[in-house]
Amino acid sequence: MFANDLLYQISLTHVNGIGPIQSRILLEHFNTAENIFKASKKALSAIEGIGEIKANLIKSFNDFKIAEAEIKFIEKHHIEPLFLSDKNYPQKLLNCYDAPTLLYFKGNANLNQQKSISIIGTRNNTEYGKKITEKLVEDLKEYSVTIYSGLAFGIDAIAHKAALKHNLPTIGVLAHGFNSIYPQQHQSLAKEMVLNGGLLTEFSNNVKADKHNFPRRNRIVAGISDATIVIETDVKGGSMITAELAFNYNKDVFAIPGRITDSKSSGCLKLIHQNKAALVSSAQQIVELLGWVTPPKKKQTQRMLFIDLSKDELKIVEILKQKEQVGIDEIQLKSQLSSSAIAAALLNLELQNIITSLPGKMYQLN
Numbered sequence: 022m023f024a025n026d027l028l029y030q031i032s033l034t035h036v037n038g039i040g041p042i043q044s045r046i047l048l049e050h051f052n053t054a055e056n057i058f059k060a061s062k063k064a065l066s067a068i069e070g071i072g073e074i075k076a077n078l079i080k081s082f083n084d085f086k087i088a089e090a091e092i093k094f095i096e097k098h099h100i101e102p103l104f105l106s107d108k109n110y111p112q113k114l115l116n117c118y119d120a121p122t123l124l125y126f127k128g129n130a131n132l133n134q135q136k137s138i139s140i141i142g143t144r145n146n147t148e149y150g151k152k153i154t155e156k157l158v159e160d161l162k163e164y165s166v167t168i169y170s171g172l173a174f175g176i177d178a179i180a181h182k183a184a185l186k187h188n189l190p191t192i193g194v195l196a197h198g199f200n201s202i203y204p205q206q207h208q209s210l211a212k213e214m215v216l217n218g219g220l221l222t223e224f225s226n227n228v229k230a231d232k233h234n235f236p237r238r239n240r241i242v243a244g245i246s247d248a249t250i251v252i253e254t255d256v257k258g259g260s261m262i263t264a265e266l267a268f269n270y271n272k273d274v275f276a277i278p279g280r281i282t283d284s285k286s287s288g289c290l291k292l293i294h295q296n297k298a299a300l301v302s303s304a305q306q307i308v309e310l311l312g313w314v315t316p317p318k319k320k321q322t323q324r325m326l327f328i329d330l331s332k333d334e335l336k337i338v339e340i341l342k343q344k345e346q347v348g349i350d351e352i353q354l355k356s357q358l359s360s361s362a363i364a365a366a367l368l369n370l371e372l373q374n375i376i377t378s379l380p381g382k383m384y385q386l387n
Contacts, residue, residue, distance in 0.1 A: 025055070026053055026054055026055050026104075027088075027092060027102060027104075028085060028088045028089065028092065029053070029054035029055040029057070029058050029088075030054040030102070030104045030122075030123055031087070031088035031091050031092065031102070031123065031225075032054070032058070032082065032084075032085055032087070032088045033047075033054045033057060033058075033122060033123075034122050034123050034223075034225075035082070035084065035087050035088070035225075036078055036079055036082045037078055038074070038075050038078045039075060039078065039079065040119075041119045041120060041121055041122050042070075042118065042119055043070060043071060043075060044105070044122040045105065045118075045120070045122070046068060046069075046070045046071065047065075047068065047071065048105060048106065050068055052106075053106075054104070057079065058079065058082070062076050062077070062080050065079055065080070087225075091225055091226060094199070094200075094226045095125060095199075095226075098127065098199060099127065100125050100126065100127045100199060101125070101126045101127070102123060102124070102125055102126075103123065103124040103125070103126055103132070104122070104123050105120065105121075105122050105123070109132065109133070110124065110132075111124070111132040111133060111245050112133050113133075113137070113244065113245055113246065113247070114241065114244045114245050116244070116270065116271075117240065117243075117244035117270050119240065120244065121223035121241065122223075123223065124221055124222070124223050124241075125198075125199060125221070125222050125223070125224075125226075126219055126220070126221050127199065127215055127219055127220050128192065128214065128215045128216075128218055128219015128220060128221075129190075129215075129216070129217070129218070129219065130167060130190040130191075130192055130217075130218045130219045131167070131190070132192070132221070132245075134165075134166075134167040134190070135165075136164055136165060136166045136167065136247065136311075136313060137166060137167040137168075137169060137245070137246040137247050138161065138166050138167070138168055138169065138246050138247065138248055138249075138250060138307075139168075139169040139170060139242045139243065139245070139246040139248070139249040139250070139263070139267070140154060140157070140158070140168060140169070140170050140176065140177075140180035140249075140250050140252065141170060141171065141176060141177065141242065141249060141250070141251055141252070141254075141259075141260045141263050141264070142154070142175060142176025142177070142251060142252035142253045142254055142260055143175050143176060143252075143253045143254050143255065143258065143260060143285055144173055144174040144175035144176075144177075145174075145175060145285070146175040146176050146179065146252070146253050146285070147253060147283070147285055149253075149279065150175075150176055150179075150252050150253035150277075150285065151179050153252055153253075153277055154176055154179045154180050154183060154252050155179065155183045156304075157250065157252075157303075157304050157307075158180060158183035158184055158186075158187060158189065159183065159187055160303065160304030160305070161189070161304050161307075161308075162187040162188070162189055164308055164313055165189075166189060167189070167190045167191070167192065167218070167246075168180055168181070168183075168184040168189055168190070168191040168192070168218075169191070169192050169193075169194060169242055169245055169246050170191070170193060170194070170242065171193065171194055171195075171196070171238060171239070171242055171259075172193035172194070172195060172202075172203075172207055172210070172211065172214075172220070173204070173259075174204060174206075176252045176253060176260075177193075178207060178210060180252075181193060181210060181214060181218075182210065184217075184218070185213055185214065185217055185218075188217065190217055190218040190219075191214055191217070191218040192214070192218045192219050192220070192221055193211065193214055193218075193219075193220050193221070194220075194221050194222065194238050194241045194242050194245070195220055195221065195222035195224070195230075195238065196222075196224070196230050196231075196234040196235045196237070196238035197222065197224055197228050197229055197230040197231075197234060198222060198224040198225050198226040198227055198228040198229075199220070199222065199226045200226040200227050200228075201229065201230070203229075203230035221241070221245075222238075223237065223241065235259055236259075236262055239259055239262050239263040239266060240263075240266050242263050243263045243264075243266035243267035243270060243272065244266070244267070244270050244272070246272070247272070247273065247311060248267075248272060248273035248274065248275060248307070248311060249263060249264060249267040249272060249273070249274050249275070250275045250276075250277070250301070250307065251263075251264050251274070251275070251276045251277065251288065251289050251292060251298060252277050252289075253277070253279065253285040253286060253288075253289065254285065254287075254288035254289060255284055255285065255287055255288050256287050256288045256291050257288075258288070260288060261288050261291075261292075264276075264288075264292055264297065264298060265297070268297045268298075273299070273310065273311060274292065274297060274298040274299070275298055275299050275300075275301040275307055275310070276289035276290075276292045276293050276298035276299070276300060276301070277289055277301065277302065278290065278293065278300055278302065330370075330375075331366065331369075333356075333358055333362050333363075333365070333366040334366045334369060334370055336356050336358070336366075337352060337356060337358075337363070337366050337367065337370065337376075338370070338375065338376075338386070340352055340355050340356060341376060341384060341385060341386045342386065345385055346379060346383045346384070346385045347383065347384055347385070348381070348382055348383050348384075349363070349382040349383075349384070350382075352367075352384070367384065374387055375387060
């Protein structure tokens with residue numbers, strides 16, 4: 022069973038004239054959705070951005086049966102509601118001024134995974150776009166990245182399928198409620214994604230895939246990840262809207278270049294030309310630009326190498342095991358050895374390739 026406040030949280034999303042921006046303003050003042058509904062008209066009206074008209078809309082709302090029906094639906098279908106203030110709410114979305122007040126999630130992925138990428142593009146992709154998408158996802162698998170997209174035909178579906186193939190969690194952001202899947206042809210794909218990733222939406226279960234919902238869906242795709250990669254797109258369309266949103270959210274945007282005569286690459290080239298997207302051609306470039314490059318793990322020195330070390334050398338090795346890099350002053354303090362004894366021990370350890378001398382009189386184990 023869900024907490025009683027969920028009734029008010031869902032109801033808040035159904036008050037006419039109260040969108041994500043107004044909801045966030047109200048929550049900053051009243052902390053919970055229940056407190057918003059129980060606040061006086063005077064208290065509501067006094068808040069900048071709300072005023073008397075919106076206060077009246079909140080106070081006159083009495084259709085809580087909608088929320089009750091939604092709660093029954095999400096309980097039956099094992100859907101997780103995520104309110105703006107919940108700890109499991111996607112934290113990267115909080116940086117967006119119009120973050121959804123309430124999200125519905127079905128799946129097993131961590132929506133706060135450290136590394137995440139949104140991959141978007143045209144519904145009518147070329148073979149080039151398909152191969153690029155599949156290659157990018159394959160090369161990202163070693164970085165444990167969560168892949169987001171919109172479950173649409175074309176690049177979206179290719180990205181989701183490639184993520185499933187390489188066992189990367191992938192999440193489809195929907196432009197409708199959980200009572201249906203759009204497009205219908207992706208019902209099987211959606212079921213697979215729930216088992217390794219999930220589906221996410223801000224829409225109540227009975228909301229259909231209306232054209233006005235897609236820009237709202239796109240803002241979630243743009244805001245929920247670390248960066249957005251545009252594979253192929255014309256100069257008009259949903260992908261360009263998503264890229265613009267990501268740019269305005271101060272998110273990294275990357276675009277794959279193509280032939281200047283190819284209409285499916287014209288949008289990517291425009292984004293690059295306008296300095297709204299960085300030109301990339303490989304996953305390696307993306308992870309470098311995002312600072313995800315992990316230095317190779319330092320091979321632990323085998324204990325057998327220490328068998329023939331002197332007591333002084335062993336003492337210094339034990340000190341170096343405690344930290345990645347240790348300065349000469351710390352070695353002297355912890356070892357209580359004389360300067361000459363430390364110098365001799367460090368030299369021998371370095372000659373045996375057990376340690377490395379670094380600038381600033383720092384040392385580390387190899």
